[in-house]
Amino acid sequence: MSSQPTKRRKVDGSLPLTSLANNHFDFANLENWTPDDICNYLTAKGFADEAPLFKEQEISGKFLDKLTEDLLRKMGVSTSKTRLLKMLKEVHNLKNLCDVARTKVPVDSLKVFNDPIHGQIELHPLCVQIIDTPQFQRLRYIKQLGCAYLVFPGAAHNRFEHSLGVCHLAGKLCRTLQKKQQDLNITEKDVLCVEIAGLCHDLGHGPFSHMFDQLFIPVTLPDSEWRHEDASIAMLDHLIKANHLDSVFADYGLHDQDISFIMDLIDKPKKQNNKRLPYKGCAKDKSFLYEIVANKRNGIDVDKWDYIMRDCHNLGISSSFDCNRLMTFFRVNEVEGEKQICARDKGNLSDMFHARYNLHRRAYQHKVTKIIEIMLVEALVKANDHFLVKGEEGKMLKMSEAIHDMVAYTNMTDDIILQIMRSDNPALAESRRILEMVQRRQLYxxxxxxxxxxxxxxxxxxxxxxxxxxxxxxxxxxxxxxxxxxxxxxxxxxxxxFGKGGKNPIKEVRFYSKANPQEAVLLRKDQVSQLLPEHFAExxxxxxxxxxxxxxxxxxxxxxxxxxxxxxxxxxxxxxxxxxxxxxxxxxxxxxxxxxxxxxxxxxxxxxxxxxx
CATH class of the missing domain: 3.30.70.2760 (Alpha-Beta Plaits)
Structure with a gap:
């Protein structure tokens, strides 16, 4: 009888014990280091004279991040200020090493998802912990293309699988740059933060995706500047607190500053008074990380890559766009004092913008899709005062009010249409009539x-x-x-x-050449393609x-x-x-x-x- 294959270990959120080969120091369990461990580490780092003082004072791993220059002197560390600060930096650096060690997990702890677009993708255990929450599972019940599913039967995919795909591509692009340009110092923590941002970037979508934030909310709250990105950040915060994931994030080396960084990756803060906002949880020399999930500069990001490929696949539209080729020829260069992701494959980049335009022209803006959207919004607006959703502390809220209460918003999915149709509330009669017209294809x-x-x-x-x-x-x-x-x-x-209003999106992209990869340049339109239109909006x-x-x-x-x-x-x-x-x-x-x-x-x-x- 043949032996059974070894099963992959179940991901339960427990911290994998890791150690670094050099010197065999277990940074992942820094809090458990004894004074002897501290003494041995400092000795190995060249502080043999000072190391015994840590043992005498019984300084263990849990107290390291509390040490200051004054405390070291009180302990009896009498050395030059330069050497003292160097040692203090080494001690504090242990915390970073601890976080990095915790972030990196064994391959067998990754969970495999079989995706029709990207094949088998492996996700970090912390990502799996986020996925296995009611707030994230909600995305299974929100159609990626909203009402387009009522016109194109193949467009049955949801925000859930798109989010997994963006997470995968975000990590893949990070690791591609990490391997190609080691001088960028992309850490495992950086990769994990970008992956989580990709995973959670669409948490804030409402019923039928963009129909909710672009049509329903402007009618019911005409003075509101609310965007679904605002809800994504609020929902991520709620997800962490409601499921007590703070400690799980900390177990993998992510703290409050890192969570703020993840939120900024989802929706980078705008400049105030023409001044660039400070980077949260990210050094200035890693500013390019903000361009991976949601690229405000030119719209070239992994979110767009996944939805173009996924939507084309489900709609049956062919596309020559290849994100893997584009990724292969990406590199980071400094542009006007800031590091940016630059491209070399201009042809494939042009394919990406044309694919997006083609999807809008042939599917997203289809005349039947749009009229169904209009009718559903009309039904929801009429139901807004009468169809209430339970929020925090049991408070009943209108659908338009639920955007500010994540408990209520968690219950807002495409299912609200069916709930209205099944309701016998007389106040919802007109909404039911419109929804039944859509069902019977009695469209405007x-x-x-x-x-x-x-x-x-x-x-x-x-x-x-x-x-x-x-x-x-x-x-x-x-x-x-x-x-x-x-x-x-x-x-x-x-x-x-093409994604930038009336502008040519290629104008916002920096390119490099094979002969001079360190130099980032702008291309004229005729250098990209003779087939580009003279104008870019209609x-x-x-x-x-x-x-x-x-x-x-x-x-x-x-x-x-x-x-x-x-x-x-x-x-x-x-x-x-x-x-x-x-x-x-x-x-x-x-x-x-x-x-x-x-x-x-x-x-x-x-x-x-x-x-x-």
């Missing part, structure tokens, strides 16, 4: 779309004006019976770009009608055509018009890039760029 009708000629852009406050203008285009003398009204129309503005104006009767649809078509004629706009066929509202095939035409606008975002309120990720 798409009338048509057009574009305002560049360089003009459309602003949020113009939507109501547009509706009134379209209604006024009716030829009243030819109208029989009930008239079409402005409140029966919906205007939706679609923003399509807007589409879409019109929908809430009334589904033929006579209203015909009136809406006539009014929209008349309005476009007066404005000298061209009525365009939506590129996914080939799709019936119940279909999910991807046969679409090519976007006319000649309409792309190279514009800066003005002071007026711009229609938000619906960034699904």
């Amino acid at each position: 009708k798409f009338i048509g779309q057009t574009q305002r000629l560049p360089p003009k852009s459309v602003y949020k406050e113009e939507e109501e004006i547009m509706k009134e203008e379209i209604i006024q285009a009716q030829e009243l003398e030819n109208m029989d019976g009930e008239q079409l009204t402005a409140d029966q129309l919906i205007i939706h503005i679609v923003d399509l770009n 807007q589409q104006i879409r019109v929908y009608c809430k009334r589904r009767e033929d006579k209203y649809i015909n009136k809406a078509h006539e009014c929209f055509q008349s309005w476009c004629d007066k404005k000298n706009y061209t009525v365009q066929k939506a590129e996914n018009d080939v799709l019936d509202s119940s279909e999910a095939t991807m046969e679409v035409s090519t976007t006319d890039v000649s309409w792309l606008q190279d514009t800066q975002t003005p002071e007026k309120q711009r229609i938000p760029d619906t960034e699904f990720q």
Whole structure:
């Protein structure tokens, strides 16, 4: 009988005992060091004359971080100030060595996840401890692409698996840079912090992902500046406290300063008064770590890499983007006194931005996806005052209030739609009616779309004006019976770009050459590709009608055509018009890039760029 294979040890959060080969000092258990251990360590480090004093004073490992220059002198350490400070630095450095030793764990303590995008990925035991909490498991019940799943049956993936993928890629990129450029001094603690940031970056997403923070919250809390990143940080803090993970973090060498660093990696604080904020838990020479999970500089980060590959896979859209190749040719160089991640493979980088644009054009901004979003938001807004969620200390909160209470927010998932539909509360009757319309595919009708000629852009406050203008285009003398009204129309503005508004994202990227890898340079657009468009943003104006009767649809078509004629706009066929509202095939035409606008975002309120990720 063949012997059974050795099973992988279960990850239970217990601290693995590790020791460093050199001198065999067990830094992972520094608190348990005896005065003899301290004496032996200092002797090995060249402080043989002073080491016995630590033994005489019975200084053990747990007291090391309390030692100061004055205390050392009181102990009888009589040596030059330079040597004294050197010894003190060596003593305090033990704490860092302890943290590093705790962070690094044996390979057999890593947990393996089988992922359809990245294959078998191994995660640190602390990451597993975070995953195995109600706050993180909540992400299993939030669709990655929100309402797109109701149009594309393959888009069934959730924020949960995306978060695991980002964690994996974050660690992989860190280790690639660590191996390639050892002078960067990337520690195991740095890697773990970046991995946790990748794992937790989407903890704050609400029901149906971006539908909640970009459509529902602006309607219910119009003056709020809340973003899902704010909730990610608040949820991580709540997760740690609610599950008593402070001690587990400490067991692996992560303390309050490191947790603050992780939160900054998720959402880097903005500059105040044009001054750069101090780095928390991270030395200035490691500022490049902020560009791995959420790159505010140019949008090239592992979050984007994972969602492009994962969404393309589940939507059935082909893409030539290869994050592994891009990662291989990354290196860190100093740019204007700050270290930045620089690229060499400009072609693959261009593929990444085109893939993102293509996903928005073909799936995220699909005309049926957007109208379902609008209808679901309408239902949730009507339910907001009547559908309450239990928060901290049993307080009942509106859905819009739950964003500030992580106990309540933990219970906010895509399931709220089903809860409303199953409710017999008369106050929710109108919300149920709208949700049942979505279920029966009785959607608001798409009338048509057009574009305002560049360089003009459309602003949020113009939507109501547009509706009134379209209604006024009716030829009243030819109208029989009930008239079409402005409140029966919906205007939706679609923003399509390459991730940086009207800017060329490549302009924000520093490149290096094989011949001169230490020099970071900017490239002209023609050095990247002759196929890049002249402009990098376009807007589409879409019109929908809430009334589904033929006579209203015909009136809406006539009014929209008349309005476009007066404005000298061209009525365009939506590129996914080939799709019936119940279909999910991807046969679409090519976007006319000649309409792309190279514009800066003005002071007026711009229609938000619906960034699904």
